[in-house]
Amino acid sequence: MDERQSTGPRLSVRDVRFKHGPQLVLDSVTLDFAPGRHYAVLGPNGAGKSTLLDLLSRLARPASGSILVEGRNISEYTPGGLARLVSLAPQECRLDFPFTIREVARMGRRPYLGRWGCLDVEDERAVERAIAGLHLGSIADKPVTALSGGERRRAVVARTVAQDAPIMLLDEPTSGLDVAQALSVMALMKRFAGEGRLVVTVSHDLDLAAAFCHEAVFLKAGRVAAAGPIGECFTPDILAAVYDAEAAVRPDPFLGGLSASFRPRKAENGS
Amino acid sequence: MTVDNHIGTPPAKRRLSPWLAGMFLCLALVVVASASLASGYLDIGVADIAGLFRSKAIGSPVLLDEAAAVTIWEVRLPRILTALVCGAALALSGAVFQGLLLNPLADPYTLGVSSGAAFGASGTVILGLLFPGAALFAEPWAMTLGAFAAASLTLAAVILLAQDADRRLSPTNLILAGVILSAILSAAISFVKYLAGDQVESIVFWLLGSFQARTWADAGVIIVFFIPALFVSLWSAVDLNIMTMGARAAETLGVNTKRVRLSLLAAVSLAAAAAVSVSGVIGFVGLIVPHLVRILAGPDHRSLLPLSALGGALLLSLADMAVRSWLPGEIPVGVLTALLAGPAFLVIFRKRMAGRDNG
Numbered sequence: 001m002d003e004r005q006s007t008g009p010r011l012s013v014r015d016v017r018f019k020h021g022p023q024l025v026l027d028s029v030t031l032d033f034a035p036g037r038h039y040a041v042l043g044p045n046g047a048g049k050s051t052l053l054d055l056l057s058r059l060a061r062p063a064s065g066s067i068l069v070e071g072r073n074i075s076e077y078t079p080g081g082l083a084r085l086v087s088l089a090p091q092e093c094r095l096d097f098p099f100t101i102r103e104v105a106r107m108g109r110r111p112y113l114g115r116w117g118c119l120d121v122e123d124e125r126a127v128e129r130a131i132a133g134l135h136l137g138s139i140a141d142k143p144v145t146a147l148s149g150g151e152r153r154r155a156v157v158a159r160t161v162a163q164d165a166p167i168m169l170l171d172e173p174t175s176g177l178d179v180a181q182a183l184s185v186m187a188l189m190k191r192f193a194g195e196g197r198l199v200v201t202v203s204h205d206l207d208l209a210a211a212f213c214h215e216a217v218f219l220k221a222g223r224v225a226a227a228g229p230i231g232e233c234f235t236p237d238i239l240a241a242v243y244d245a246e247a248a249v250r251p252d253p254f255l256g257g258l259s260a261s262f263r264p265r266k267a268e269n270g271s
Numbered sequence: 272m273t274v275d276n277h278i279g280t281p282p283a284k285r286r287l288s289p290w291l292a293g294m295f296l297c298l299a300l301v302v303v304a305s306a307s308l309a310s311g312y313l314d315i316g317v318a319d320i321a322g323l324f325r326s327k328a329i330g331s332p333v334l335l336d337e338a339a340a341v342t343i344w345e346v347r348l349p350r351i352l353t354a355l356v357c358g359a360a361l362a363l364s365g366a367v368f369q370g371l372l373l374n375p376l377a378d379p380y381t382l383g384v385s386s387g388a389a390f391g392a393s394g395t396v397i398l399g400l401l402f403p404g405a406a407l408f409a410e411p412w413a414m415t416l417g418a419f420a421a422a423s424l425t426l427a428a429v430i431l432l433a434q435d436a437d438r439r440l441s442p443t444n445l446i447l448a449g450v451i452l453s454a455i456l457s458a459a460i461s462f463v464k465y466l467a468g469d470q471v472e473s474i475v476f477w478l479l480g481s482f483q484a485r486t487w488a489d490a491g492v493i494i495v496f497f498i499p500a501l502f503v504s505l506w507s508a509v510d511l512n513i514m515t516m517g518a519r520a521a522e523t524l525g526v527n528t529k530r531v532r533l534s535l536l537a538a539v540s541l542a543a544a545a546a547v548s549v550s551g552v553i554g555f556v557g558l559i560v561p562h563l564v565r566i567l568a569g570p571d572h573r574s575l576l577p578l579s580a581l582g583g584a585l586l587l588s589l590a591d592m593a594v595r596s597w598l599p600g601e602i603p604v605g606v607l608t609a610l611l612a613g614p615a616f617l618v619i620f621r622k623r624m625a626g627r628d629n630g
Contacts, residue, residue, distance in 0.1 A: 083525030
């Protein structure tokens with residue numbers, strides 16, 4: 001991984017532990033994320049996927065270990081400095097006030113703006129690009145309080161895209177989206193990775209991840225179960241161990257990735 | 272699903288221009304304040320009042336007769352100014368609280384500011400009864416001071432109680448701590464009323480809220496706290512917009528949410544405490560004005576905050592003029608605002624609910 005030629009920022013997680021109260025949520029997690037790659041963070045519920053994104057965006061601080069952004073410890077950055085490097089589309093976002101989609105996307109420009117929040121031509125261009133990328137152009141002046149669940153989801157992703165950070169973290173960006181929207185969001189993220197950004201997507205959809213991501217990180221019970229290029233770690237053995245079910249993996253020439261299917265484990269030895 | 276049916280959240284193109292709305296509100300405020308200045312028991316013409324202002328400004332001798340000049344300068348002007356700035360402070364802090372606590376039902380009183388002030392004011396009356404010799408408690412400004420001190424202490428207690436282990440302030444914890452402290456203080460106020468015996472009338476009248484007999488000192492108190500609150504909240508208006516999406520989202524956008532929340536809480540709560548301590552408890556202004564402004568001109572705090580302040584000033588100066596000149600026997604203005612704005616708020620609330628259901 002270290003030989004890869006690239007100029008963008010990289011992200012490293014070094015032996016990180018994180019506790020939520022008495023409960024250990026992440027334990028001895030060591031990972032390297034390289035620019036130009038689209039990573040899928042996968043695993044069962046409660047494996048620590050969202051917590052990992054919280055740590056990478058400094059919403060939470062590790063109990064021990066360190067997180068390096070471009071070689072510098074994440075805690076050394078100013079809030080604005082970090083926001084220009086790392087963006088996050090959280091899974092939950094409050095949209096209780098009747099701002100329009102365009103206004104929400106404009107908020108993504110906050111790290112570049114002055115006290116009064118005036119956008120220049122370049123800011124407006126980034127906002128319009130984000131709105132177009134998420135296919136929200138026709139409803140950009142609708143208040144977000146009047147949107148459907150999928151539209152709200154895309155509005156939040158549009159805000160993250162407008163932030164235009166070289167490192168993008170997305171927590172289940174396709175949940176609640178219909179098939180066409182989910183495909184277009186994942187394709188957009190893959191394109192961003194192609195432009196040299198580092199994109200990390202938490203997902204529950206293995207087939208979408210296999211088709212649109214370059215690398216996979218499997219978490220289970222707070223530990224890294226497997227990490228590496230999709231082709232190497234999408235194996236029946238790894239999937240079976242991570243998801244506690246019998247697994248089969250077939251190439252999927254139609255979508256251009258792999259297709260995983262599962263069935264319940266047969267009862268073993270009287271258990 | 273059409274957005275146009277969504278009451279309470281009109282699409283952006285139907286929003287009023289903030290500049291237009293602001294100019295309209297300023298104009299209305301000037302008209303109401305002038306009318307209020309010219310109305311009352313003594314019949315003094317607008318031309319005479321303008322003459323008085325001119326001679327005060329350039330220092331020439333006052334041509335108006337003594338009683339009329341004193342009525343304008345020492346009675347009506349400070350009262351109108353107090354009502355106006357109190358309305359502005361209440362509506363501004365209501366708008367900030369609603370954004371900060373992510374709760375459209377929040378108002379300046381949510382965090383116990385009014386209960387604290389009421390307890391302080393009634394406590395001062397009791398102290399006056401307990402120590403009849405002490406001149407301090409007999410001073411006219413003693414109730415104001417007591418109310419302000421108790422309101423500020425209540426707020427500090429709410430903030431301390433709401434902090435979690437990481438010294439973070441979540442909106443839910445703040446509201447809960449405010450509700451709990453308010454409940455305790457309300458019980459304490461009832462006890463104080465019981466203790467007050469014959470003096471209970473002065474406490475009850477204070478609690479109802481009024482601008483009767485307010486002086487330049489009262490106007491000064493509220494202005495001194497309102498101006499910094501206005502500047503602090505305008506300074507943080509953009510960050511407040513972003514914080515309506517939740518603290519987590521705001522932090523990933525580079526907002527120092529803890530600092531913004533604490534500075535805003537302190538600034539607008541002190542302004543609200545000052546307003547309550549000079550006027551008594553005047554409800555619904557801080558609740559309904561920001562709602563109306565949001566419906567008319569959108570939720571952007573850069574325009575919402577100044578427009579709410581103007582709207583609150585207009586509403587309370589109008590209400591005070593009504594109780595002073597049009598209605599018989601000086602009804603406390605707090606009663607009038609609650610009777611008018613309460614049902615109006617109910618209508619907005621029901622319409623919003625209807626909009627949510629089919630939107």
